[in-house]
Amino acid sequence: MEKSRKSAAGDTSKLAALSPFELKDELIKAAGGSAVERPANLAMLNAGRGNPNFLATIPRHGFWQLGLFAMRESERSFAYMPEGVGGFPKRDGLSERFELFVRENKGTPGIDFLAGAVSYVRDQLGLSANDFLYEMCEGILASNYPVPDRMLKLSEIIVGQYLRREMIGKHPFVGEFDLFAVEGGTAAMTYIFNTMRENRLIKPGDRIALGMPIFTPYIEIPRLNDYELDVVNLNATVENNWQYSNEELDKLRDPTVKAFFLVNPSNPSSVKVSDDSLRYIADIVKERPDLILLTDDVYGTFADDFVSLFALAPHNTILVYSYSKYFGATGWRLGAIATHRDNVLDRLLAELPQDVKKVMHHRYESITTEPDQLKFIDRLVADSRTVALNHTAGLSTPQQVQMVLFSLFSLMDTPDAYKNALKRLIRNRKKALYDEIGISFEDTDPNQVDYYAVLDLEYLAERAYGREFVEWLLKNTAPTELLFRLAREARVVLLPGRGFGTMHPSGRVSLANLNESDYRQIGKAVRHMLSEHVDRYNSETGNTLDRNKTL
Known part of the structure; x- marks a missing residue:
């Protein structure tokens, strides 16, 4: 034995x-x-992977009903052709035809949600119902490239409102932030590491800090020969209820630490960073305004009264969020990257040495007449398609539509x-x-x-x-x-x-x-x-x- x-x-x-x-x-x-x-x-009981066995049904019903409405709109064009040819939806009278569709299908799962979503967009967000319906219909039909490529215009506003509610909550937040819709949190990680490297914000031998324990790829990516980063671990321990001590957080005061990557709430310990620790990090950032922070907050929506590090240190923080766990949507691959419009990344890009700026100018000059002014988040978009394919960048439009419907479902659920x-x-x-x-x-x-x-x-x-x-x-x-x-x-x-x-x-x-x-x-x-x-x-x-x- x-x-x-x-x-x-x-x-x-x-x-x-x-x-x-x-x-x-x-x-x-x-x-x-x-x-x-x-x-x-x-x-066999497989509790190894975090794919939930629950999912949000109401916004999915809404997705399929919206698809039926969009198909009806498409078939209004080229109706004289019997070969199954449709066209783009028509803007004129779209809202009125949608109201008729709702009345005709009253009682069908998803219809009340869709009607409420249009009302919320119009009455609470102050957006045009007609423009919203057009963007959703064109998006769900997948009849056009994603335009803008970073994220559809109204979709960005709506998802931004969702993130404000879930990631920022009641915490004071000054200014606006930009969003890039991506293929889940994993794509966000890939794009961020890559663009930071391509733009010399990190280079081999540079030191970064990781909040440990952490989602495994954050440990494994810096070791790859693509990056070869020197990693400092900030350890949260079970004895301390999976919180970081101030002594661990003080490692961020080291001026050689260029960035700090954090999953909050943590994976695998599933504990959110305490309010005191978030404030402590924010105070360190005041002393180190050049410090780049990344917070991956996919589990934030399961926490009580969650506030992201993005809310406390918005100018220094990249926010990564995924819809996969909360809505049971791992197969949809839905995520977003957010950066404040006044952020440390753009400032560091502006401060790059002239020889590096020249290289970056050449890299992006095919997509803009002002490559030196290209924001970090827009460089993410370009780099996600190796720059040369920037004109076809962007998350597929049906994915963006489902993301919007998930967001509206949460925004409309005021009692949670x-x-x-x-x-x-x-x-x-x-x-x-x-x-x-x-x-x-x-x-x-x-x-x-x-x-x-x-x-x-x-x-x-x-x-x-x-x-x-x-x-x-x-x-x-x-x-x-x-x-x-x-x-x-x-x-x-x-x-x-x-x-x-x-x-x-x-x-x-x-x-x-x-x-x-x-x-x-x-x-x-x-x-x-x-x-x-x-x-x-x-x-x-x-x-x-x-x-x-x-x-």
Whole structure:
């Protein structure tokens, strides 16, 4: 038995260098599933990836009904041709024809939402209902290139209002910000890193800071030979409720640190940065006005009273937001990048040495007569299509339409009914998981978001059984071995917390993608495995730890 344990540990140790998301595929295989197909065998519980099993239905119904209306508008042109040829929608009388469409389809799912959305755009945002309907119809028909390429005109205004509500809230915010609609948060990351490099805002050997733990690609991208950045970690710890101490944040005072990248609320610990820490960072920025901040706030909409770092330090912060998790829309690939119109990036571009400016001038001169004045966010757009294809840049227009409908759904939901329902859903799942593991469920931390749960083995085991047991456990088991045991023996798939930069061996449980009964099964499996280790420890050391003790 001892030999087989060592053999298993040796086999799994070879996988330690893999990204958690690649290791997930190996864990799925160990659990008897397929890495390339969704498992048909429901006995396998895959809590590894954060793809939610819930989604927003009302704005989707609205999308399909809008598509039917747009098709009717298209077929008004070339009606004399029987071959199925349509045309662009007509602006004149569009609002009146939409009202007729609504009356004809009263009671159909999505119709009331669409009618309300048009009313909200007209009455609350002060925009032309006719112009809005035209942009939506042309967009959903996908009959034209995205114009403007950065984002459709009214779509940018509406999504901007949504981000103001969800990311800024009641916090004072002076000025306007620009948006670039992108293919989800992953595209945002790719574009930002690339444009910062192309414009010499970061170069090999430069130092950046990462708020750890963090979404794995933020750790992996700086290491690539494309960037070769020197990374300073700012560590939030489980002992400190996953918050950054002031001593960690003080690392940002180092003038050699050019940028700080943060996921807030964090992934995998799923805790939002405290108000005190946000203010502390904002105060550091006042001392270091050249510091570039990036905050990835995809989970912000699951938090209570969320305020983004973008609200407190808008001139220095790039905001990244994705619609994927909150609306259950990972397959849509919907995201946005926001920058204040008065921002440090444009100022740093203006301060580049003349020889670098000359190179940048040449890079962008084919798309503008004033390449030196091109804003950072517009360089993102151009670089996303290798500059030469700038004229075909932009997120597909049907994607932008769905993004707008998601935004309006949230803006119109003034009592936050949808948001509160999702919070109840994931927090009930967390309670089910914790109850079965034997972790006391204390939901008193206002910064907890609970999209994920991090099962920190070292922290929980020390709290329950003491440091001596922890030292024995770490000596006798590799972190990935525990994950593979869960996969092989209990058919439970979790992701390794170490891959996200956690300090201790841990497993990330997504609370979004399974049902409550499944989390109870996962909790039982984790508890059973831990109890086995306690029994083995007692047998080998002569101690008498209680295997059923609450963690």
